[in-house]
Amino acid sequence: MSNDLLLSTPDVTCSAILPITILSSGKALPGRKVLSTELDERLSKPEGWTQKHSGVAYRYHARIDEHQSAIAAEAVHDALSRGGIAPESIDLLLSTSGVQEQPLPSTASLILDRLRLRTGTPGFDINASCLGFLVALHVAANLLNTSAYRRIAIVASDLASRGLDWNNPEASLIFGDGAAAVIVERGDGSRGIESYQLNTWTEGRKYCEVRGGGTHYNPRTGAQLSDYLFRMDGKRLFRLAASVMKGFLAELLGKARRSLSDIDIFVPHQASHLGMKHVTERLRMPTNRVMDIYATHGNQVAASIPTALHEALVTGRARSGRRVMLIGTAAGLAVGGMVLAL
Amino acid sequence: MSNDLLLSTPDVTCSAILPITILSSGKALPGRKVLSTELDERLSKPEGWTQKHSGVAYRYHARIDEHQSAIAAEAVHDALSRGGIAPESIDLLLSTSGVQEQPLPSTASLILDRLRLRTGTPGFDINASCLGFLVALHVAANLLNTSAYRRIAIVASDLASRGLDWNNPEASLIFGDGAAAVIVERGDGSRGIESYQLNTWTEGRKYCEVRGGGTHYNPRTGAQLSDYLFRMDGKRLFRLAASVMKGFLAELLGKARRSLSDIDIFVPHQASHLGMKHVTERLRMPTNRVMDIYATHGNQVAASIPTALHEALVTGRARSGRRVMLIGTAAGLAVGGMVLAL
Numbered sequence: 001m002s003n004d005l006l007l008s009t010p011d012v013t014c015s016a017i018l019p020i021t022i023l024s025s026g027k028a029l030p031g032r033k034v035l036s037t038e039l040d041e042r043l044s045k046p047e048g049w050t051q052k053h054s055g056v057a058y059r060y061h062a063r064i065d066e067h068q069s070a071i072a073a074e075a076v077h078d079a080l081s082r083g084g085i086a087p088e089s090i091d092l093l094l095s096t097s098g099v100q101e102q103p104l105p106s107t108a109s110l111i112l113d114r115l116r117l118r119t120g121t122p123g124f125d126i127n128a129s130c131l132g133f134l135v136a137l138h139v140a141a142n143l144l145n146t147s148a149y150r151r152i153a154i155v156a157s158d159l160a161s162r163g164l165d166w167n168n169p170e171a172s173l174i175f176g177d178g179a180a181a182v183i184v185e186r187g188d189g190s191r192g193i194e195s196y197q198l199n200t201w202t203e204g205r206k207y208c209e210v211r212g213g214g215t216h217y218n219p220r221t222g223a224q225l226s227d228y229l230f231r232m233d234g235k236r237l238f239r240l241a242a243s244v245m246k247g248f249l250a251e252l253l254g255k256a257r258r259s260l261s262d263i264d265i266f267v268p269h270q271a272s273h274l275g276m277k278h279v280t281e282r283l284r285m286p287t288n289r290v291m292d293i294y295a296t297h298g299n300q301v302a303a304s305i306p307t308a309l310h311e312a313l314v315t316g317r318a319r320s321g322r323r324v325m326l327i328g329t330a331a332g333l334a335v336g337g338m339v340l341a342l
Numbered sequence: 343m344s345n346d347l348l349l350s351t352p353d354v355t356c357s358a359i360l361p362i363t364i365l366s367s368g369k370a371l372p373g374r375k376v377l378s379t380e381l382d383e384r385l386s387k388p389e390g391w392t393q394k395h396s397g398v399a400y401r402y403h404a405r406i407d408e409h410q411s412a413i414a415a416e417a418v419h420d421a422l423s424r425g426g427i428a429p430e431s432i433d434l435l436l437s438t439s440g441v442q443e444q445p446l447p448s449t450a451s452l453i454l455d456r457l458r459l460r461t462g463t464p465g466f467d468i469n470a471s472c473l474g475f476l477v478a479l480h481v482a483a484n485l486l487n488t489s490a491y492r493r494i495a496i497v498a499s500d501l502a503s504r505g506l507d508w509n510n511p512e513a514s515l516i517f518g519d520g521a522a523a524v525i526v527e528r529g530d531g532s533r534g535i536e537s538y539q540l541n542t543w544t545e546g547r548k549y550c551e552v553r554g555g556g557t558h559y560n561p562r563t564g565a566q567l568s569d570y571l572f573r574m575d576g577k578r579l580f581r582l583a584a585s586v587m588k589g590f591l592a593e594l595l596g597k598a599r600r601s602l603s604d605i606d607i608f609v610p611h612q613a614s615h616l617g618m619k620h621v622t623e624r625l626r627m628p629t630n631r632v633m634d635i636y637a638t639h640g641n642q643v644a645a646s647i648p649t650a651l652h653e654a655l656v657t658g659r660a661r662s663g664r665r666v667m668l669i670g671t672a673a674g675l676a677v678g679g680m681v682l683a684l
């Protein structure tokens with residue numbers, strides 16, 4: 001996808017922008033606030049150990065009776081309510097998560113059942129691990145620009161707590177549950193996606209995994225309980241991500257014909273303490289231009305980027321006329337980014 | 343989504359068609375051909391019982407060491423090879439399945455690792471149960487028409503055999519494994535999607551399920567082995583699908599400004615004996631205008647529609663200048679259809 005593609009398209013004329021307007025955003029958190037001190041006790045560690053090692057002060061975990069689709073529906077309701085948007089004006093629901101509520105049917109179906117949209121409103125799932133929201137936002141912009149749909153709700157939700165291996169601090173202490181949503185339209189064409197880039201570096205496909213629950217590791221193939229838990233090789237993941245990030249950023253900015261100084265606010269995936277620090281240093285950004293909700297939410301998988309974006313929008317740090325960069329890495333290893341003019 | 347939306351879009355001018363061209367298609371089947379007579383023996387039934395009850399003569403099931411992503415990659419290779427298409431010309435891989443190979447990372451990542459596309463080629467998953475290919479084809483058309491990508495590979499794969507409950511004939515004897523792929527471009531605008539419709543009727547969300555393996559039923563929430571198996575309430579599913587199908591078809595055809603007689607060939611989801619019979623009767627179609635590969639493939643979940651489309655293309659029943667209708671139902675309950683001018 002070269003730069004000229006975004007400038008000489010046959011159908012999107014007179015603009016390098018792929019138009020999209022965020023009408024409203026919302027978020028939802030499950031009921032249980034888990035302090036790092038609670039995890040210190042659980043893991044028989046001295047007070048302060050979990051916070052020091054994870055960088056998280058607290059995160060929210062779903063109770064055993066809470067459903068992913070319910071929390072996702074709550075985030076959509078929050079977005080509709082904040083925007084004063086009629087539920088029946090939504091044409092399509094896009095759902096995204098690192099791990100779905102259940103393999104079949106789509107999580108979108110389960111969320112739709114909890115929303116009071118028009119009867120028959122369609123929905124489907126887009127899954128790209130921690131970058132699902134970024135991909136869904138891009139897909140939505142494309143659907144809106146061919147007028148396939150007029151108003152789309154995108155919701156990202158994850159309950160990472162359901163698959164954490166508490167014997168592995170690196171892969172368990174950093175995660176929080178949650179959901180976030182946006183309602184989008186095409187708008188008048190004056191704002192939208194200045195550039196978008198997604199790459200997959202498959203040598204990293206085993207650095208971040210939940211193996212159990214699909215066609216590979218399941219009861220029929222002899223899967224063990226441990227196969228259903230999240231695994232991460234943080235060092236290799238970080239090394240691979242760091243090695244491709246500079247070139248990735250140059251391409252993303254080049255396509256938008258922007259430089260880093262044109263970006264008003266960065267909304268990175270809230271991957272980890274080290275990951276956030278690395279992004280901030282790599283971007284040579286003053287911390288006040290980087291959305292950092294990690295210490296109070298943890299890594300919320302697919303819900304991280306939209307939750308951070310929501311916080312940026314409701315605090316006014318991201319607002320009309322400003323330029324936002326969404327950026328992150330995901331299992332795969334995928335690297336994705338978007339320059340978005342609000 | 344009303345009819346005028348497809349006629350008065352700001353960006354797709356001078357045509358009610360959403361342009362897309364299928365350059366090539368391919369399919370792959372796993373190694374083990376399972377005759378219905380073999381299942382008769384396995385279930386201690388008289389010879390002929392399985393074929394009579396399922397309508398399937400044989401289907402293919404993956405051996406325990408075969409991977410979904412390998413079969414999917416084989417289908418993409420087949421499509422590339424049949425079309426004489428250079429792997430490095432693919433910009434994006436869209437993967438779709440009823441059930442993924444594993445929850446994390448995306449199945450697209452695992453397939454990309456087995457293909458020799460350009461390093462960094464992006465991919466993601468679209469999940470809409472048995473309608474995933476239909477949705478992915480529509481998403482691809484949208485991505486191509488904003489020039490986000492130039493050439494996309496779409497692959498649908500499912501290994502239903504990994505989740506079959508052999509104690510439940512209705513929900514086990516009808517399924518076969520497999521994968522199918524298409525390579526698509528925008529083309530010159532003369533051919534493409536005349537209409538597309540997807541609806542979700544969530545009162546049917548429990549009629550077709552694989553519960554285990556997501557955040558709801560898993561080891562942490564006390565899931566049992568049986569939770570990982572496919573469940574179906576065929577009667578209710580059929581009744582709900584039948585009740586909405588007439589209105590759905592009228593809307594799909596109305597948007598395309600076509601009647602049933604304008605459709606040269608129907609490619610329905612190969613859901614079941616009864617489902618196929620019902621579609622043919624509902625459409626009042628001579629059977630030679632309906633692609634029926636059910637008896638030799640079974641219901642291949644998301645891979646059914648593209649495998650049937652591939653068979654239609656390679657036999658010349660679907661070819662340039664002809665109009666195809668893709669149509670089906672899926673867990674959710676979702677109903678989807680597309681009128682496609684080839």
